[in-house]
Amino acid sequence: MSLIVLDNVLSDRGSKYAVAGGPAATREEADALLKELKRRKKFAKATHNTWAALLPDGPVKDDDGEAGAGMVILRMLEREGLEGHVVIVTRWFGGKHLGGDRFRHIQNCVRAYLDEIA
Incomplete structure (x- = not known):
C-alpha cells in the first residue's frame, strides 16, 4: 500500500x-489504508479521521464524529473525478469550536492532497 501523508496542513484556534x-x-x-494510518500513534489519538472514496461499487464515506465532513470530501472527489x-x-x-470554518479547512486539506498527487 502506498499511503501518502501530509502532516500539519493547517491549524486554526488550536485545532490541527x-x-x-x-x-x-x-x-x-x-x-486497510485507514488502519495503516492509525498505526501511527499521533493519528490513532486524533479526534476525527474522516474519509471518503469513490469506489467502483459506489461512493463510501465516514464522518468519524465530524458531522458532514465525509460528504465534503466525497463532493470534492466527485468534482475531480478521482475514483x-x-x-x-x-x-x-x-478546544474551540470552528463552526462552518471546519468545512473550509477540510476542503483546503483535500485540495493540498489533490495537488500533491497531481
Missing part, C-alpha cells in the same frame, strides 16, 4: 489538520 490517502479499489482496501482513491482528513480538536 492533516490529510492522507492512497489508491483503494474496494471498501476493504480503504479500511479508486481514499482521502482521509484528520483533525486534532483544539
Whole structure:
C-alpha cells in the first residue's frame, strides 16, 4: 500500500489538520489504508479521521464524529473525478469550536492532497 501523508496542513484556534490517502479499489482496501494510518500513534489519538472514496461499487464515506465532513470530501472527489482513491482528513480538536470554518479547512486539506498527487 502506498499511503501518502501530509502532516500539519493547517491549524486554526488550536485545532490541527492533516490529510492522507492512497489508491483503494474496494471498501476493504480503504479500511486497510485507514488502519495503516492509525498505526501511527499521533493519528490513532486524533479526534476525527474522516474519509471518503469513490469506489467502483459506489461512493463510501465516514464522518468519524465530524458531522458532514465525509460528504465534503466525497463532493470534492466527485468534482475531480478521482475514483479508486481514499482521502482521509484528520483533525486534532483544539478546544474551540470552528463552526462552518471546519468545512473550509477540510476542503483546503483535500485540495493540498489533490495537488500533491497531481
